[in-house]
Amino acid sequence: MKNILITGVSSGLGLALAEEYLSQGDAVYAVGKTLPKHLDSNPHFFFFPYDLSETFMIRNTLDSFFANHSFDIVILNAGVLGDIQTLDESALADIKDVMEINVWANKELIDTLAQSAQHIGQVIGISSGAAVNGSKGWGAYSLSKSGLNMLLNVYSKELPEIHFTALAPGIIDTSMVQHIMHSVNEERFPSAKKLKEGDIQTPQFAAKRLIHLFPKLLKYESGSFLDVRTM
Numbered sequence: 399m400k401n402i403l404i405t406g407v408s409s410g411l412g413l414a415l416a417e418e419y420l421s422q423g424d425a426v427y428a429v430g431k432t433l434p435k436h437l438d439s440n441p442h443f444f445f446f447p448y449d450l451s452e453t454f455m456i457r458n459t460l461d462s463f464f465a466n467h468s469f470d471i472v473i474l475n476a477g478v479l480g481d482i483q484t485l486d487e488s489a490l491a492d493i494k495d496v497m498e499i500n501v502w503a504n505k506e507l508i509d510t511l512a513q514s515a516q517h518i519g520q521v522i523g524i525s526s527g528a529a530v531n532g533s534k535g536w537g538a539y540s541l542s543k544s545g546l547n548m549l550l551n552v553y554s555k556e557l558p559e560i561h562f563t564a565l566a567p568g569i570i571d572t573s574m575v576q577h578i579m580h581s582v583n584e585e586r587f588p589s590a591k592k593l594k595e596g597d598i599q600t601p602q603f604a605a606k607r608l609i610h611l612f613p614k615l616l617k618y619e620s621g622s623f624l625d626v627r628t629m
Contacts, residue, residue: 399425400424400425401469401470402426402470403427403464404427405473405475406429406430407428407429408431410574411570413434414602417605418602418609420442426442426444427469428445429460430448431448433445448460450503456506456510457513460507462514464514466515468515469515469517472518472521474521475524476503477499477542478495478499478574480493480542482535482536482578482590483535484534484537488538492538496538496539497541499542504549508521512557518560519561520560520616522565523564524567525543525547525623526540526543526566527566529546529547529566530544530623533587533589535586535589550621553621555621563622563624564622564624565608565615565623565625566623567599567607567608567626569596570599570604572601578593608626611626611629614629
């Protein structure tokens with residue numbers, strides 16, 4: 399049995415990863431805003447309700463949840479999209495809100511884990527092709543995911559006993575993707591049209607694919623940014 403820590407388990411990829419690991423008999427430690435009620439009775443599911451936008455309280459609040467546990471894999475999955483709009487339309491406060499969850503919450507989580515957990519084998523940050531593609535309208539999200547990539551790269555040097563990877567999982571049918579498909583003007587923001595025409599995975603398919611892939615990430619240099627579509 400492996401111990402897996404996953405953030406953002408209330409829906410989408412995080413929930414699908416939790417379900418798949420539990421089906422394999424692993425223990426899942428989960429952080430999210432809302433408890434997935436159908437998992438609550440599973441004896442191997444341990445849930446901590448927390449809004450990761452409250453970064454200033456992460457260390458004090460989650461320290462006891464991590465303490466004295468070893469985690470084979472930590473999946474930093476929680477993230478937000480922000481509005482698809484040009485940077486000049488984007489209020490700095492809104493960009494900061496995206497950075498808070500996509501970057502700074504993960505810094506606080508890693509620091510808390512390094513301080514409190516007995517052992518951490520592998521940390522995987524769910525990144526995006528947007529981290530390297532400067533598409534019109536994706537400013538806040540792209541900045542945050544490129545920041546996540548570099549955050550994990552730096553930690554790979556500062557915490558060499560842990561293997562870090564920033565991983566773009568491909569396009570997954572989540573509420574985030576549904577919003578882009580149905581609410582974003584594809585004439586103004588051509589990347590939305592490209593997304594619609596791409597290969598969109600179900601969360602369940604993506605979870606199975608990623609869980610199979612995670613051990614292979616250890617063959618790559620710690621701190622790398624990888625994309626499942628080019629591996």
